Amino acid sequence: MTQQTEPAAPAQAAPPATATAPAPVVEMRGISIGFPGVKALDGVDFRMFPGEVHSLMGENGAGKSTLIKALTGVYGIDAGTITLAGEQVSFSGPAQAQAAGISTVYQEVNLLPNLSVAENIMLGREPHRFGGIDWRAMRRRSAELLAGLGLDVDPGSLLGDHSLAVQQLIAIARAIDVNAKVLILDEPTSSLDADEVAELFRVIRSLKGQGVAILFVSHFLDQVYEICDRLTVLRNGQLVGEYLVDELLRIDLVQKMIGKELTALDDLEHRAHAAVVDETDAATFVTATKLGRRGAINPADLPIAVGEVVGLAGLLGSGRTEFARLLGGIDRADTGELTIQGENVKLRTPRQAISKRIAFSSENRRDEGIVGELTVRDNIVLALQADRGWARPIPKKKQDELAQSYIQALNIRPGNPDALVRNLSGGNQQKVLLARWLAIAPRLLILDEPTRGIDIGAKAEIQKLVFNLAENGMSVLFISAELEEVLRLSHRVVVLRDRNVVADLENDGLTVDSLLALIADGRVASDDEALDERAPAVAVAAVGSGAGPEASAPTTPTTSTTEGDHS
Amino acid sequence: MSALAKMASSRLFWPVVMLLVLFAINLVAFPGFFEITVRDGQLFGSLIDILRNGAPTLIIAVGMTLVIATRGIDLSVGAVAAISGAVACSIILGSPDPGSLATVAVAVTVALLISLVLGVWNGFLVAVLGIQPIIATLILMTAGRGVAMLITEGQILTVNSPPFKFLGSGFWLGVPIAVIIAAVVFGLAALLTRRTALGMFIESVGINPEASRQAGVRARGLLFAVYTFCALCAAIAGLILTANTAAADANNTGLFIELDAILAVVIGGTSLAGGRYSLVGTLVGALVIQTLVTTVYTVGIPPIATMVFKAAVVTIVCLLQSPTTAEALSGFRRRLAVRSGKGVAAS
Numbered sequence: 001m002t003q004q005t006e007p008a009a010p011a012q013a014a015p016p017a018t019a020t021a022p023a024p025v026v027e028m029r030g031i032s033i034g035f036p037g038v039k040a041l042d043g044v045d046f047r048m049f050p051g052e053v054h055s056l057m058g059e060n061g062a063g064k065s066t067l068i069k070a071l072t073g074v075y076g077i078d079a080g081t082i083t084l085a086g087e088q089v090s091f092s093g094p095a096q097a098q099a100a101g102i103s104t105v106y107q108e109v110n111l112l113p114n115l116s117v118a119e120n121i122m123l124g125r126e127p128h129r130f131g132g133i134d135w136r137a138m139r140r141r142s143a144e145l146l147a148g149l150g151l152d153v154d155p156g157s158l159l160g161d162h163s164l165a166v167q168q169l170i171a172i173a174r175a176i177d178v179n180a181k182v183l184i185l186d187e188p189t190s191s192l193d194a195d196e197v198a199e200l201f202r203v204i205r206s207l208k209g210q211g212v213a214i215l216f217v218s219h220f221l222d223q224v225y226e227i228c229d230r231l232t233v234l235r236n237g238q239l240v241g242e243y244l245v246d247e248l249l250r251i252d253l254v255q256k257m258i259g260k261e262l263t264a265l266d267d268l269e270h271r272a273h274a275a276v277v278d279e280t281d282a283a284t285f286v287t288a289t290k291l292g293r294r295g296a297i298n299p300a301d302l303p304i305a306v307g308e309v310v311g312l313a314g315l316l317g318s319g320r321t322e323f324a325r326l327l328g329g330i331d332r333a334d335t336g337e338l339t340i341q342g343e344n345v346k347l348r349t350p351r352q353a354i355s356k357r358i359a360f361s362s363e364n365r366r367d368e369g370i371v372g373e374l375t376v377r378d379n380i381v382l383a384l385q386a387d388r389g390w391a392r393p394i395p396k397k398k399q400d401e402l403a404q405s406y407i408q409a410l411n412i413r414p415g416n417p418d419a420l421v422r423n424l425s426g427g428n429q430q431k432v433l434l435a436r437w438l439a440i441a442p443r444l445l446i447l448d449e450p451t452r453g454i455d456i457g458a459k460a461e462i463q464k465l466v467f468n469l470a471e472n473g474m475s476v477l478f479i480s481a482e483l484e485e486v487l488r489l490s491h492r493v494v495v496l497r498d499r500n501v502v503a504d505l506e507n508d509g510l511t512v513d514s515l516l517a518l519i520a521d522g523r524v525a526s527d528d529e530a531l532d533e534r535a536p537a538v539a540v541a542a543v544g545s546g547a548g549p550e551a552s553a554p555t556t557p558t559t560s561t562t563e564g565d566h567s
Numbered sequence: 568m569s570a571l572a573k574m575a576s577s578r579l580f581w582p583v584v585m586l587l588v589l590f591a592i593n594l595v596a597f598p599g600f601f602e603i604t605v606r607d608g609q610l611f612g613s614l615i616d617i618l619r620n621g622a623p624t625l626i627i628a629v630g631m632t633l634v635i636a637t638r639g640i641d642l643s644v645g646a647v648a649a650i651s652g653a654v655a656c657s658i659i660l661g662s663p664d665p666g667s668l669a670t671v672a673v674a675v676t677v678a679l680l681i682s683l684v685l686g687v688w689n690g691f692l693v694a695v696l697g698i699q700p701i702i703a704t705l706i707l708m709t710a711g712r713g714v715a716m717l718i719t720e721g722q723i724l725t726v727n728s729p730p731f732k733f734l735g736s737g738f739w740l741g742v743p744i745a746v747i748i749a750a751v752v753f754g755l756a757a758l759l760t761r762r763t764a765l766g767m768f769i770e771s772v773g774i775n776p777e778a779s780r781q782a783g784v785r786a787r788g789l790l791f792a793v794y795t796f797c798a799l800c801a802a803i804a805g806l807i808l809t810a811n812t813a814a815a816d817a818n819n820t821g822l823f824i825e826l827d828a829i830l831a832v833v834i835g836g837t838s839l840a841g842g843r844y845s846l847v848g849t850l851v852g853a854l855v856i857q858t859l860v861t862t863v864y865t866v867g868i869p870p871i872a873t874m875v876f877k878a879a880v881v882t883i884v885c886l887l888q889s890p891t892t893a894e895a896l897s898g899f900r901r902r903l904a905v906r907s908g909k910g911v912a913a914s
Contacts, residue, residue, distance in 0.1 A: 368777050368781055371770075371774045373842045374774060378767055382767070382779070386768070386779075386782055390763050393764045
């Protein structure tokens with residue numbers, strides 16, 4: 001394995017096969033950026049070749065975003081040089097960088113949903129004619145761009161009418177209109193399902209063929225390995241190295257990102273099953289019977305036992321989030337019944353669910369989760385305080401104790417309860433949210449995509465937490481787009497497709513492939529063991545021993561959560 | 568240096584500086600500006616005048632602060648003030664004994680109760696029907712004057728009732744009643760929101776309504792509460808204004824006071840985008856506005872230039888508070904800190 005911690009020697013790193021030009025289009029040398037009290041980047045070198053897909057890897061806080069912002073002119077650099085196509089450049093703002101050919105598409109699509117697709121693509125550089133906007137030229141140019149990307153989208157349609165995935169592709173069309181030499185895609189796939197990712201990759205490959213250098217930033221290792229030619233690893237603001245993707249094993253990559261052996265997850269699988277064996281009484285905490293909501297999820301059944309982790313698997317729009325929202329009282333069910341510990345209840349508001357000790361942690365961290373301008377402390381106590389009512393404030397001292405204990409238990413950084421949550425990284429915001437829900441001592445914790453868009457270290461910590469909670473008798477409903485994660489954590493997996501529950505299976509020798517098959521065509525692998533009948537103790541005991549072979553091979557990189565054979 | 572930097576980064580820094588500058592200007596133009604004398608056991612002086620005349624604006628601004636913190640706005644406060652004045656005056660006029668304390672008590676109580684209804688109406692439009700606050704309260708802003716007009720039957724109702732007049736121009740322990748009422752409203756609001764969890768909920772709903780709902784905060788009830796409280800504040804201010812002139816004028820009582828109140832809130836550092844609010848900031852903001860009015864007189868600015876002068880001052884405060892200026896200033900401060908930090912390291 002060639003390991004180039006000295007990227008200053010480009011001769012050794014053979015450019016990817018598809019790339020023809022040997023000279024890098026972007027070369028950043030010795031980049032340093034400091035913020036008060038922090039050195040965000042410390043002498044980092046980075047380069048990109050034309051016609052390659054490059055990935056920037058690192059945990060949250062490694063300096064990825066800072067490096068991107070230095071490249072796109074958002075931040076000024078304290079030291080170092082940036083060379084673009086052989087010329088040294090110094091951008092004083094994103095507009096300059098864009099004019100020079102560096103375009104960025106951010107994780108959240110920053111477009112205007114109330115304008116047409118064409119207007120969005122051409123916004124700020126509309127073609128003019130007779131002192132007015134030349135609408136026809138604008139539409140024609142947009143149509144060309146969309147066709148160039150192989151997208152069948154009417155330029156006159158409203159942007160907001162399209163799915164998030166299509167909006168993202170339109171954002172890319174906008175970005176490449178300015179003759180981009182470099183296209184930066186920041187977490188472009190975090191809210192896309194498999195088909196949409198495939199579509200995005202098709203577009204990326206076609207751009208790559210046109211000689212565009214693409215920086216692909218993603219937390220999904222699978223995708224990085226599928227699409228990228230080369231990657232650069234950062235850690236704590238410093239360069240770890242630049243590698244060819246083909247020559248770096250995933251487990252090595254993860255270790256380079258984390259900087260230590262990550263064994264935390266290795267033993268989780270076995271502990272999961274052990275926990276269920278204890279649960280002989282199998283008391284049911286909550287039962288949904290024919291629970292449904294028009295236009296969201298068709299009537300479905302779901303029992304969840306005390307201390308059980310149930311995974312919901314399915315594509316985006318399969319009804320997985322919609323179903324969970326009914327259980328969390330976020331949306332009202334219009335059919336069916338919900339029983340909590342034998343008592344029939346109707347959840348009309350999240351507040352009622354919380355009073356029944358059901359906590360719902362939304363997948364949409366920014367819009368439905370954190371309260372950004374409030375402090376870490378306020379965010380942690382918010383749900384507990386709301387449950388107590390406004391007239392019984394939690395004493396300041398108690399709040400501090402609570403915040404401090406969760407900051408320590410969940411390893412929230414920075415560990416300052418007075419910090420504004422807005423300023424925390426994604427992973428730490430997610431931990432603050434978890435702390436908020438744990439503070440109400442839930443009996444059922446519904447986690448919708450809790451590990452999305454966060455780094456692998458925080459991901460491991462959150463997965464571990466889910467285990468410990470379930471061991472202590474908390475029921476967990478766990479939703480994740482990463483099937484490996486669902487399989488690793490869940491005692492039972494419920495598969496949804498097209499707003500229907502299509503399977504309810506013990507996690508008994510299930511594989512990613514068998515789940516994928518269910519998600520894809522909705523056929524239940526073996527009808528006997530599915531749906532109605534649940535015989536946890538026996539079935540799971542079998543799993544316990546069945547896990548043996550896996551256990552004997554601890555070198556299996558369970559750490560790379562996206563390690564799967566479906567790529 | 569660090570203490571100064573900390574002070575300078577406080578949201579209250581510029582409003583307070585503004586207020587001090589205005590005080591200084593007044594002092595130059597009128598050396599007796601800070602003098603407070605006791606006449607007939609009552610306090611007199613420019614500062615007392617500022618407090619007394621600023622009381623109605625402050626009272627409304629307190630309510631407005633909470634509304635704005637929820638990401639809302641209430642344009643109807645002036646109209647509500649006019650209605651409450653009209654209601655009180657027409658009750659007093661219609662009673663056989665306008666000078667009795669009981670009559671005034673009934674009049675004030677009815678006026679305040681009606682304001683509660685008006686506040687609930689605003690809250691209903693915003694919280695239940697989901698109408699944008701600026702539109703929802705615009706309805707009452709325009710309709711309210713009409714309602715007040717109907718109550719006064721188009722007349723300016725002049726009342727001769729000493730107990731009522733006392734509300735606007737009386738003194739207690741030497742302090743103007745209006746100031747005492749304002750202090751009580753301010754203190755109650757501060758206690759009610761900061762000693763309970765209300766303040767946190769209000770901010771939370773203002774910053775992220777959906778996240779707050781999912782965390783179990785009763786956003787709807789909270790909106791009802793703040794709009795109702797704001798209307799109540801407006802009614803109290805309306806009673807003071809009406810009592811001060813002993814006349815209810817449907818057209819002019821509390822005219823444009825909503826703008827002064829919003830201005831006071833903004834000068835005090837509470838963002839119109841909702842979220843974190845500062846009642847102390849609002850207090851400073853209201854004082855700045857009232858001191859400005861006084862300054863116009865003491866400095867002798869011609870009345871026709873008054874509005875322009877006020878606009879200029881407001882522009883300066885807003886400029887000082889804009890994020891761009893703040894960034895530039897903090898950059899300057901950082902460079903300063905780096906330099907002094909180096910100095911420390913070297914020594």
